[in-house]
Amino acid sequence: MKTVLCAALAAVTLAPMAAAQTGNPPAAPTAPAAPAAPAAAAAKFNLDTPIQDIVADAKAKAVLDADLPGLTTHESYEMFKSMSLKQLSGYAADKLTPEVLAKTEKNLAAIK
Numbered sequence: 001m002k003t004v005l006c007a008a009l010a011a012v013t014l015a016p017m018a019a020a021q022t023g024n025p026p027a028a029p030t031a032p033a034a035p036a037a038p039a040a041a042a043a044k045f046n047l048d049t050p051i052q053d054i055v056a057d058a059k060a061k062a063v064l065d066a067d068l069p070g071l072t073t074h075e076s077y078e079m080f081k082s083m084s085l086k087q088l089s090g091y092a093a094d095k096l097t098p099e100v101l102a103k104t105e106k107n108l109a110a111i112k
Contacts, residue, residue, distance in 0.1 A: 043109035047101060051088070052081040059111050067104040068096070 045053070045060050054060040055072055064071055068085075071077075080088055085104065089096035 044111055045108040047086040047105050047108075048084045049108075050082050050084055054085075054108065055081070057111070060108060063104065063107045063111065067100065067107060 045057070045063075051064075051071070054064055061072060074080075080091075085096065085101060089101060
């Protein structure tokens with residue numbers, strides 16, 4: 001164990017000397033990365049938002065009621081309310097078609 005520790009310590013302390021002997025200049029310090037530009041404001045609700053979170057907002061619930069009538073009053077609502085519309089579409093592909101989801105996503109994104 002001492003041998004491994006000594007070898008690692010030697011490698012760390014001798015590495016700068018080896019670089020100096022080979023004529024390679026030490027690496028110049030890099031400038032800190034520029035701060036990222038502020039991201040475009042993300043939509044408040046999308047297809048990945050849990051349905052119960054959408055229903056908790058009156059405007060968002062109105063979108064669901066208009067675009068997906070019967071979803072919030074469905075007899076199994078309690079079982080799927082924690083799922084997102086994207087997740088639920090795997091179980092109800094005939095009702096949650098790509099066109100219906102696209103329309104709902106657009107209407108949810110318009111909520112401010």
